[in-house]
Amino acid sequence: MTKRKFSGPLRGMRILEIGHFIAAPFCTRLLADLGADVVKVEPLSGDPVRKWGDSVDGKSLWWSVHARNKRSVAVNLKAPGAAGVILRLVRDCDALVENFRPGQLARMGLSNETLRRENPALVIGHVSGYGQDGPYRDRAAFGVIGEAIGGLRHLSDHPPGTSDLPPVRVGVSIGDSLAGLYAALGIVSALWQRDRAAGDGRGRTVDVALTESVLSLMEGMLPEYGETGKVRQPSGSRIPTAAPSSAYPTRDGKWVLIAGNSEPLFQRLCALMGGTDLAGDPRFCDNPSRVANVAALDDMIGAWTCQFEAATLLDLLEKADVPATRIYDAADCAADPQFRHREMVREVEDPLFGKALTHPGIVPKVTDDPGEIRWCGAAIGEHTDEVLAGSGFTLPEIAALREKEIIA
Template sequence: MTSPARPPATRLPLAGLPLTGLKVLELGHYIAGPFATRLLADMGAEVVKVEPPEGDPIRGWGSRHNGHPVWFSIHGRNKLSVTLDLKNPRDQARLLKLAARADALVENFRPGYLERIGLGPDRLREANPRLVIARVSGYGQDGPYRDKPAFGAIGEAMGGLRHLTANPGQTELPPPRCGLSISDDLAGMYAAMAVVSACWGRDAGEGGGGRTIDINLVDSVFSLSEGILPEYGLTGKIRQPAGAAIPTAAPTNTYPCADGKWLCVAGNSDFIFRRLMAAIGRPDLADDPRMADNGGRCAHAAELDAAIADWTRTLPAREAQERLEAVDVPCSRLFDIRDIAEDPHFLARDSVMSVDDPLLGPVLHPAAPFRFDGVTPREMVRWTGPAAGAHNEQVFQDWLGEEQQA
């Protein structure tokens, strides 16, 4: 089964979405660049994903259903896919014509690759001086590491995240990754934000043509370091792994329950702490002068964690959560994907929704993480990830006036 060449007219971008009318070219592969353009497409931008004739390599990742990649249903949603061989002079000329019609271009090749094949920013801007170009890479477009290869795991490692994901004192096993391609996703979010900002600045008359944006995986992870850098600069302190706890707030941790599941509890404030201690039958700790403020509780976090764990071990996770929520203590079981897919809150908000994919059939999608009044989450998913080149005829006709792809 193949994707329709042109999505149904009722599924075209909605006037109620803020980026309707913005034209974006994606020269992206794998995760970071395509994630940026997925966010832009979810907000209404007309995104043309330029793939090699064999398709984005990410199409070969993950599970398959009906012979088609499941992941790409989300990864390519709301995008128009065309296939071009960027090393072919004729296809390069076609890409430059597309760039002349675009507001922005997002790419995540290794630094220097587009220049080597003759499609660097200088040539793209000959076609369109107002083009905003977002370049996503492992280490950035300059610096001594610019030419080193990188994937998401490297961003986590060098950006400081992996050092912090270990359990304290654990040396036998390596610190685990968070389970998602967090550095790619962060870089993609920053790229999408920067593209919108650069387009707004250009169109607001700030002067000059389109800007070039430099985003990289390492800096994207490092940007989340909160107070770790100034702490080190002023005191020499190196933040160490804290496991499931938060070293600057207590009690906050994840506790074992009677059914083998885990409960995350955040008893950070003075008032919440007192309610939490009453709920677990330890009002004496709430009255203890040592625990009167957050600083004291952090100093005695191990004692508090032991008391809470003694209580959670007596109850199934769901019951423990219900008891704490009844007294307004922030907490949650650790959800797996089945919990999420069946949870009434996710379902009521259409955060999890079933959509019809021409390649896969009915498939679950996560909603876009942003909501705009006047547009429902379901309306924002206008079509699912298409087959490679599914929109060649449409794009080359609508953007370039070509009757058909030669």
């Protein structure tokens, strides 16, 4: 393949993505942000995310971020001969990532065994709803369902008996994103072992399930249930084990988060609230007492906060050095001086839109080799010729593949 200039800790790594929707493409966005050369294989009609969310002239704004730093190769994987194209590309890659339903890639002629005949040291990452084996393996992988099975949805709710509404969806595709993160970690880990001086040169297989990525974050839920039989319940805007920490109302109808859940912080909050009797109240003398009496405590704090406009309240809390914040929306995030200082919100020229768009920055920030946003989400097949030529396809071969509508 042709050489492009890359920086970042994954410079020199090449990844083939046969992904769609969120999980696998989010995995490769992370890898590409860190410097990997990601070649995304997409259908001739493009990844469906090209139409998702708000768009301008039919072009999704999300796509600009989701596909940034990747090269797009358009291949009709259902066409006879397509698997042969992929197998030639795979020879030049360190890893392949895909998120079809389990078994579908093999049915297209791209089983792990076939892939490793071309490239024995290939690391293969599979991302799916439930994993590559087991009784649920063939179920459709819907994010909201995976999040519910992983145990997260149950806890994203108000305490039992306080609301007639269902538990909310975390407002983003958290299960898919987590699966993408875990896949990225697994792939780079496998490559570290393969490529280091004392490593074994082996291509490993990484099998990430959305449900499992969520379950993995559930803290002490499993041993606590196993040992005490206690089923953890949602706690709304509070933390179940520390108080006070919640959202409190203001006079102008907003919510302010206050974290007063350590002794010095609680003392500072009490001093700020002044006239009230919080500090001397035995119900609130230590954290276990405050947790046991949290409703009364929060009522008192709420009665105090709702005397103030949010801006005034936040000013008071900041001066008293009590951690607090308003709840940021998109406009707040975009304007935040810390995000701007750290280039976590930045403007990036997108030729597809003919202007600069606002992008999130590169996480994790590698201070001395941060990588860069080299380009925004590409047009369908923008790099097909370049990538194929780089992998040794001749111009007549490329023309023939295009003629047969195997590539575009």
